[in-house]
Amino acid sequence: xxxxxxxxxxFDPGAELAAxxxxxxxxxxxxxxxxxxxxxxxxLDHHPVMTGMALERLADGxxxxxxxxxxxxxxRVGALAAGExxxxxxxxxxxxxxxxxxxxxxxxxxxxxxxxWKRETLADGSARWVEPREGDAARAEGWG
Amino acid sequence: xxxxTLVYFAWVRERMGCDSESVAVPDNVATIADLIDxxxxxxxxxxxxxxxxxxxxxxxxxxxALPGTAIAEAREIALFPPVTGG
Numbered sequence: 001x002x003x004x005x006x007x008x009x010x011f012d013p014g015a016e017l018a019a020x021x022x023x024x025x026x027x028x029x030x031x032x033x034x035x036x037x038x039x040x041x042x043x044l045d046h047h048p049v050m051t052g053m054a055l056e057r058l059a060d061g062x063x064x065x066x067x068x069x070x071x072x073x074x075x076r077v078g079a080l081a082a083g084e085x086x087x088x089x090x091x092x093x094x095x096x097x098x099x100x101x102x103x104x105x106x107x108x109x110x111x112x113x114x115x116x117w118k119r120e121t122l123a124d125g126s127a128r129w130v131e132p133r134e135g136d137a138a139r140a141e142g143w144g
Numbered sequence: 145x146x147x148x149t150l151v152y153f154a155w156v157r158e159r160m161g162c163d164s165e166s167v168a169v170p171d172n173v174a175t176i177a178d179l180i181d182x183x184x185x186x187x188x189x190x191x192x193x194x195x196x197x198x199x200x201x202x203x204x205x206x207x208x209a210l211p212g213t214a215i216a217e218a219r220e221i222a223l224f225p226p227v228t229g230g
Contacts, residue, residue, distance in 0.1 A: 031230060044229070045153050045154050045157075046153075047151075047153065047203075047222060049206055050203060050206050050222065053206060075229060086230075087229070087230055107230060110229055110230050111227075111228075111229060111230035112227065113227075114227060114229050114230075115153070115203070115222075115224065115227055115229075116227055116228065116229025116230075117153055117154035117224065117225060117227060117228055117229070118228045118229070119154070129154055129155045129225065129228075130228040131226075131228070132226045132227070132228055
């Protein structure tokens with residue numbers, strides 16, 4: 001079962017994980033907007049069609065690599081304040097190895113494979129587009 | 145000459161000053177790389193957005209494309225910086 005959502009609204013992590021079912025192992029990662037360098041607001045740009053398709057493809061890729069019962073990915077877009085939830089990835093399996101590995105794969109590959117772009121607005125009102133971090137590409141490529 | 149819809153994201157959109165546009169692409173513009181070079185030479189907005197081709201990524205009709213990907217018969221070409229989600 002794949003659930004891949006692109007939305008502005010917040011999500012309920014507990015409800016999302018419970019909805020995946022009572023499998024032996026459910027691993028999850030939640031990202032929050034960091035306030036590094038005084039970032040007051042994050043705004044996420046996305047492609048109206050490609051972004052959701054890329055999330056589904058990412059989830060499908062994880063299902064093919066590991067024996068997973070369910071994958072859930074929720075990524076928020078639009079304006080988000082520092083401290084808000086931004087992304088949830090979760091993988092459910094009979095055992096923890098597959099669930100934990102798939103969870104790491106999903107967030108690593110999400111950072112390089114999904115059309116999303118972050119713009120930071122600082123407390124003084126200035127804005128800047130986030131550059132990819134050194135190492136993100138290597139981490140993603142490490143999964144082959 | 146073929147007409148294609150170009151859609152822009154992130155700072156590419158800001159520098160182009162629009163979300164999307166329908167453009168008539170000359171016949172000698174055959175690939176994504178050709179398109180980026182042509183846009184960079186077209187006007188000041190294009191020079192600002194596409195002057196450094198190494199910073200541009202592209203998708204053809206929803207599928208990620210490479211610089212050498214042909215654009216013939218494409219309906220939509222998306223042009224954008226490297227992605228930064230997560």
